Amino acid sequence: MHVKLKKKFGQNFLVDKNILKKINKLIPRKTNSIIEIGPGIGHLTDLIIKNKLSKISLIEIDSSFIEILKSKYKEFQNILIINKDIMKIDLLN
Numbered sequence: 126m127h128v129k130l131k132k133k134f135g136q137n138f139l140v141d142k143n144i145l146k147k148i149n150k151l152i153p154r155k156t157n158s159i160i161e162i163g164p165g166i167g168h169l170t171d172l173i174i175k176n177k178l179s180k181i182s183l184i185e186i187d188s189s190f191i192e193i194l195k196s197k198y199k200e201f202q203n204i205l206i207i208n209k210d211i212m213k214i215d216l217l218n
Contacts, residue, residue: 128190138166138168145168145169145172148172149172149173149175158180158182159178159181160184161173161181161183162184162211163184163185163186163211164183164185165190166190166193166194166197167183167198170183170198170204174204178203179203181201181204181205182204182205183205185208186208186210188208191208194206
């Protein structure tokens with residue numbers, strides 16, 4: 126899958142599997158839910174879903190990735206995909 130980086134969003138895609146695994150290991154095991162900001166096409170999400178959390182919220186500003194994420198994770202009832210700028214979301218409500 127070829128995707129184009131958009132400078133206006135400051136996009137950088139993390140694809141190094143060793144780094145992704147290290148990040149995933151940092152998630153506390155007692156956590157029931159997580160918010161992933163800027164999941165892109167889901168490289169980190171692919172690991173996070175293995176943690177069997179009750180809720181995973183993916184917040185992605187780039188609408189070109191939303192259909193990819195929806196298609197990729199359509200079988201997962203615990204994943205919420207939000208197409209918004211994280212800076213414009215009230216996380217307290």
